[in-house]
Amino acid sequence: MDDGSAGTLHRLDEFADCAEVRLRVLDIRHRAELIRLVMTERPWGVVHLAARHFIPDxxxxxxxxxxxxxxxxxxxxxxxxxxxxxxxxxxxxxxxxxxxxxxxxxxxxxxxxxxxxxxxxxxxxxxxxxxxxxxxxxxxxxxxxxxxxxxxxxxxxxxxxxxxxxxxxxxxxxxxxxxxxxxxxxxxxxxxxxxxxxxxxxxxxxxxxxxxxxxxxxxxxxxxxxxxxxxxxxxxxxxxxxxxxxxxxxxGHRSAGTWPERDRHNQQPYRQRPTRRAPMSAATTEIIARAVIRRDGQLLLVRQRTKSWSFLPGGHVEPGERVEAALVRELAEELGTGAKVAGFVGAVEHGYVEDGVTHHELNLIFDVAIDAAEPVSQEDHLEFRWLPLDQLADANVRPSALKNALVAADDERTPFWHGWNG
CATH class of the missing domain: 3.40.50.720 (NAD(P)-binding Rossmann-like Domain)
Structure with a gap:
């Protein structure tokens, strides 16, 4: 294979009658043509000698x-x-x-x-x-x-x-x-x-x-x-x-920008529609691990100090990271305490549109026990509080689909699944 630019292809004339030698005039910089040739010929090896040897060119x-x-x-x-x-x-x-x-x-x-x-x-x-x-x-x-x-x-x-x-x-x-x-x-x-x-x-x-x-x-x-x-x-x-x-x-490339946005917790879930929805066009699906931390008939919630709604503690799971490990890490960063995952509670899908982009979250919820006697926020913009469980139904907790699933959960704590009907 040669592009002929050196003007020396005539030197191969002596192999014209040799069945084992086939000449292809091709510039190796033409990627598509090169791929087609290799796929057709399927060589067992390649000796790469293409180069400009006369540097002043x-x-x-x-x-x-x-x-x-x-x-x-x-x-x-x-x-x-x-x-x-x-x-x-x-x-x-x-x-x-x-x-x-x-x-x-x-x-x-x-x-x-x-x-x-x-x-x-x-x-x-x-x-x-x-x-x-x-x-x-x-x-x-x-x-x-x-x-x-x-x-x-x-x-x-x-x-x-x-x-x-x-x-x-x-x-x-x-x-x-x-x-x-x-x-x-x-x-x-x-x-x-x-x-x-x-x-x-x-x-x-x-x-x-x-x-x-x-x-x-x-x-x-x-x-x-x-x-x-x-x-x-x-x-x-x-x-x-x-x-x-x-x-x-x-x-959808997590190395550069899939974010737990500032307003991520205040987005309203899509309303359920009686008709079949179109295929989802979200850029990526984000996996979020959340903790249900109960104590004396109360549930631990967190909110941003400038906002009125609350959400369950936790955060995003990094690609390749175990979900339980991600949850323990997030709680350590937010509360400065050790934690032990006790069991799986359920899963809730959540969707919303922001800046014209459809976002899709998969929330995985776990029962968690924390070491701290009284949780103290390690981040200035977050505030933690205990909410009596009998007040959960009327509380402003988001996403609301997750709150509703917790309220509806049976006493035996059978794992639940709440799909997204957006």
Missing amino acids: CETVFASTADVYAPSDSPHSEHNRVGPQGVYGWSKLLGERLLCEQTDRLGDCESVIARLFNVYGPGDPHPHLLPEILRQARRGRVLHLGDLGAARDFVYVDDVAEALVILLRRAQPGVVNVGTGTAVSGRELVDLVASLTGRHLEARVDAARLRRRSRPVSCAAADRLREIVPWWPRTRLHEGIRHTITAGRCA
């Missing part, structure tokens, strides 16, 4: 990193001293040097080194700071993070992609910083996420997450990039984070 943009710079409290210009602090920075710096040596040797080869600062956006699978904040915030309100005082220059992935294409077409050879010129601390980032999601988030420093060597500040001096790309940057930080959360929610 290529214009190169090398994606490097801000980690090549020596630590500094001031924004880094392209002429600042380098001094990587880790293997990633060193690997990129060595790549820069190899590229520069090759460029100097060949003479006609042009290359640009783009030093990327902290790139963020939808679908990032790595435990970088922003994805980790979003991931932990889906599980609860207390975040365990590393150095919250360190400041980083966060640049949105779409802007980076557009800048790299422009650098390939327009830039003069050399080094260009790809950053916004503004550094934001970890604590400021948590506050911004809390503001955008309408949730109270508490960030705590986890000593196990602290690095032995840390840069207090990593920020770009982006003057050269702005000379080439006058509109830079296109996406402000709060807009980029909002895009990240929204894109994750719409895609």
